[in-house]
Amino acid sequence: xxxxxxxxxxxxxxxxxxxxxxxxxxxxxxxxxxxxxxxxxxxxxxxxxxxxxxxxxxxxxxxxxxxxxxxxxxxxxxxxxxxxxxxxxxxxxxxxxxxxxxxxxxxxxxxxxxxxxxxxxxxxxxxxxxxxxxxxxxxxxxxxxxxxxxxxxxxxxxxxxxxxxxxxxxxxxxxxxxxxxxxxxxxxxxxxxxxxxxxxxxxxxxxxxxxxxxxxxxxxxxx
Amino acid sequence: xxxxxxxxxxxxxxxxxxxxxxxxxxxxxxxxxxxxxxxxxxxxxxxxxxxxxxxxxxxxxxxxxxxxxxxxxxxxxxxxxxxxxxxxxxxxxxxxxxxxxxxxxxxxxxxxxxxxx
Numbered sequence: 001x002x003x004x005x006x007x008x009x010x011x012x013x014x015x016x017x018x019x020x021x022x023x024x025x026x027x028x029x030x031x032x033x034x035x036x037x038x039x040x041x042x043x044x045x046x047x048x049x050x051x052x053x054x055x056x057x058x059x060x061x062x063x064x065x066x067x068x069x070x071x072x073x074x075x076x077x078x079x080x081x082x083x084x085x086x087x088x089x090x091x092x093x094x095x096x097x098x099x100x101x102x103x104x105x106x107x108x109x110x111x112x113x114x115x116x117x118x119x120x121x122x123x124x125x126x127x128x129x130x131x132x133x134x135x136x137x138x139x140x141x142x143x144x145x146x147x148x149x150x151x152x153x154x155x156x157x158x159x160x161x162x163x164x165x166x167x168x169x170x171x172x173x174x175x176x177x178x179x180x181x182x183x184x185x186x187x188x189x190x191x192x193x194x195x196x197x198x199x200x201x202x203x204x205x206x207x208x209x210x211x212x213x214x215x216x217x218x219x220x221x222x223x
Numbered sequence: 224x225x226x227x228x229x230x231x232x233x234x235x236x237x238x239x240x241x242x243x244x245x246x247x248x249x250x251x252x253x254x255x256x257x258x259x260x261x262x263x264x265x266x267x268x269x270x271x272x273x274x275x276x277x278x279x280x281x282x283x284x285x286x287x288x289x290x291x292x293x294x295x296x297x298x299x300x301x302x303x304x305x306x307x308x309x310x311x312x313x314x315x316x317x318x319x320x321x322x323x324x325x326x327x328x329x330x331x332x333x334x335x336x337x338x339x340x
Contacts, residue, residue, distance in 0.1 A: 001338065008330050
């Protein structure tokens, strides 16, 4: 005998993500989910970005790692409220799930936040699958990682609205074809916005910061 | 990497779907639809399913995975294409603006129960 079910396996997460999205919309908060492989420079990028956005845009960060509070400690020096999530409590998860974001958001004063950035666990696979209730998604790819990464991890690059090619200050020392990397990103996701930046020297950061400012302002006008 | 969590979710869905009067009937198979544009490795998922069902009422149930291709529709010319390479463009006009019709599925479709004796 056969029982018909037809249920999405990630139903529970998707439902929670929809609830998060409602909560963030109520509070006029633009939510940006930032993902990448480990070591691509998410935290370094955010340190620079937050310094430019604050205090005019009121930011907050939820940062996920399997262990440690190193990233939260670094980001706290910018004066931005930071909540560190350690997924080892949740079985060492390789991604942040919607219910984890909800719990972390309870530790923030959401009435005093315009832009919430989720710095996801470093991983190009799993976080792409888990909606956390964000408005837009971004992926950081550093130029030390290989031009073919977007082709190897198509889901991640397909689901992200923005791709940030980081560490361009290293290009003179590398045999890296940055145009090929961009071409590969656009092959998987022709509508992706690509920014070339150096979180170390701040080169190229401003257009990305401006994009975040504009999206945040747009979200607030909608209400 | 998160196949264990997904296997546990599948088990939850199966348990909730079985009507109370059939609780003692053994589950022979769980049929899952899995799109190619998901971050799930079928082999790992089968392995994890075996692990999480061990010593439970679902022990021995097979996990049948039907893999679905990535099918898109071009917003420009309306053509349906199957995407086999990580190059997302319309096979007819080369247009980049595509709606994904299938390939993102991760869905429990049916459960096969043993015949009652």
